[in-house]
Amino acid sequence: MTSDDMDGIFGKNHSLLITNVVVDTKKVDIVIDEKGIITSVGEMAGKAWKGDEDFLIDGNGALALPGLVNTHTHAAMTLLRGYADDMILQDWLSQKIWPLEAHLKPEDIYWATKLACIEMIRSGTTAFNDMYFMMDQAAKAVNETGIRAVLSYGFIDLFNAEKREAECKATENLAAHIKSLDNPRITAAVGPHAIYTVSPEGLKWCAEFAQQQKIGIHIHLSETEKEVTDCVATHGKRPAAHLDSCGILTPRTVAAHCCWLDDAECRLLGERGVSAAHNPVSNMKLATNRAMPYADLKAAGANTCLGTDGCASNNNLDMLEEMKVAAILQKFFWNNPTVLPAPEALAMASANGAKALGLPTGRLVAGVPADIILVSNRDACNIPLHNATSNLVYSTNGGSVETTICNGRVLMLDRGIPDEAYVLNGAAEAAVALVERAQSG
Numbered sequence: 047m048t049s050d051d052m053d054g055i056f057g058k059n060h061s062l063l064i065t066n067v068v069v070d071t072k073k074v075d076i077v078i079d080e081k082g083i084i085t086s087v088g089e090m091a092g093k094a095w096k097g098d099e100d101f102l103i104d105g106n107g108a109l110a111l112p113g114l115v116n117t118h119t120h121a122a123m124t125l126l127r128g129y130a131d132d133m134i135l136q137d138w139l140s141q142k143i144w145p146l147e148a149h150l151k152p153e154d155i156y157w158a159t160k161l162a163c164i165e166m167i168r169s170g171t172t173a174f175n176d177m178y179f180m181m182d183q184a185a186k187a188v189n190e191t192g193i194r195a196v197l198s199y200g201f202i203d204l205f206n207a208e209k210r211e212a213e214c215k216a217t218e219n220l221a222a223h224i225k226s227l228d229n230p231r232i233t234a235a236v237g238p239h240a241i242y243t244v245s246p247e248g249l250k251w252c253a254e255f256a257q258q259q260k261i262g263i264h265i266h267l268s269e270t271e272k273e274v275t276d277c278v279a280t281h282g283k284r285p286a287a288h289l290d291s292c293g294i295l296t297p298r299t300v301a302a303h304c305c306w307l308d309d310a311e312c313r314l315l316g317e318r319g320v321s322a323a324h325n326p327v328s329n330m331k332l333a334t335n336r337a338m339p340y341a342d343l344k345a346a347g348a349n350t351c352l353g354t355d356g357c358a359s360n361n362n363l364d365m366l367e368e369m370k371v372a373a374i375l376q377k378f379f380w381n382n383p384t385v386l387p388a389p390e391a392l393a394m395a396s397a398n399g400a401k402a403l404g405l406p407t408g409r410l411v412a413g414v415p416a417d418i419i420l421v422s423n424r425d426a427c428n429i430p431l432h433n434a435t436s437n438l439v440y441s442t443n444g445g446s447v448e449t450t451i452c453n454g455r456v457l458m459l460d461r462g463i464p465d466e467a468y469v470l471n472g473a474a475e476a477a478v479a480l481v482e483r484a485q486s487g
């Protein structure tokens with residue numbers, strides 16, 4: 047069963063009332079109309095509600111937050127979780143990840159993305175920015191699940207003109223397919239993988255196509271020092287300047303990692319209005335050896351946001367955990383405990399993330415689509431509650447999320463997700479079959 051076929055509170059087109067939740071230290075009710083829009087947030091907001099009692103959620107004092115936004119992931123890599131760890135990035139990709147990915151089938155992408163959606167819903171993410179292959183299958187999974195996503199085909203031309211033509215076609219096909227779905231929760235982006243896998247001609251084509259279609263660009267940028275030295279040796283300029291000369295740096299661009307940017311590159315990203323997606327867990331695990339220069343990017347006016355990267359390098363999709371690691375990595379690496387305070391980490395994972403993906407969400411106010419999560423105030427890690435933002439960033443993780451709502455649809459209620467066991471089973475079987483196929487050649 048897909049969430050579209052569901053009845054009751056998990057079905058669609060109902061007005062919802064959430065009572066007794068904490069927003070910004072105040073106890074409030076939240077009213078959502080049948081179109082999935084928040085109509086009021088306030089102490090007495092529920093009094094005038096005329097909906098059906100079956101659609102009343104007692105928040106029980108939980109903390110209500112905007113749904114979290116994961117601005118850089120490869121959702122279908124859930125199938126590769128734990129397949130290759132503790133390796134150098136280039137070896138990890140070329141010796142383990144890419145050879146296994148060569149055996150992926152469309153149905154694997156479907157099951158893996160369904161699994162990723164469940165993991166995200168469970169840990170409070172309501173929107174994600176995804177780059178991978180066979181993305182029509184990812185779109186099918188997202189469409190059924192009820193979450194929000196920006197989907198890009200991972201464009202890799204390996205500096206080969208014939209391959210480039212095929213990658214352009216695949217990018218055009220995905221954009222057309224997503225348009226045909228006519229689902230406001232799903233949008234397309236262009237996904238040039240990185241400067242070391244995409245030619246300048248490929249990058250220019252991506253920039254022009256994104257501009258013509260008015261869609262976003264999703265790219266890996268300066269994850270490793272080698273990427274910078276190779277770029278300077280080949281193009282005579284650093285990666286951000288190279289991307290700028292190809293038209294890739296725009297207000298609709300999300301650049302993932304940004305570990306090795308220098309001061310001038312931070313200023314360039316700020317001037318162009320780029321969103322820089324910090325991926326601290328993946329960076330630490332793959333030892334990129336430098337943390338994104340958060341303070342410099344912020345000072346330059348770039349939009350800083352947060353992502354998990356894929357499950358082969360994280361190895362989960364928990365944005366609450368990612369906030370904590372971001373906040374503590376920034377302090378540790380830049381040797382300054384005042385860098386990235388808790389409220390800024392929370393903003394990176396919510397309002398800034400929504401801005402990066404061009405979404406109207408990321409805030410709990412009347413008039414915006416209801417992407418809302420409720421985090422338990424009774425779990426041990428949330429007691430005492432001197433400061434909710436502190437607890438959210440430093441002491442909780444995704445396991446404390448009780449209820450997740452996206453676009454006014456309830457996707458998880460009191461930690462229950464319909465059809466979860468069926469999806470977990472399907473994904474587990476797909477992962478075993480994938481590795482068996484790879485091992486038998």
Ligand SMILES: CSC[C@H]1O[C@@H](n2cnc3c(O)ncnc32)[C@H](O)[C@@H]1O
Pocket residue numbers: 120139143144147177178179199200201202239266269328355356359
């Ligand atoms: C072309 S689809 C995405 C492509 O990116 C690969 N990938 C996953 N994690 C990383 C990373 O940290 N740096 C660079 N590339 C990465 C993934 O395996 C897919 O092949």
Ligand SMILES: [Zn+2]
Pocket residue numbers: 118119120266302355356
């Ligand atoms: Zn990535």
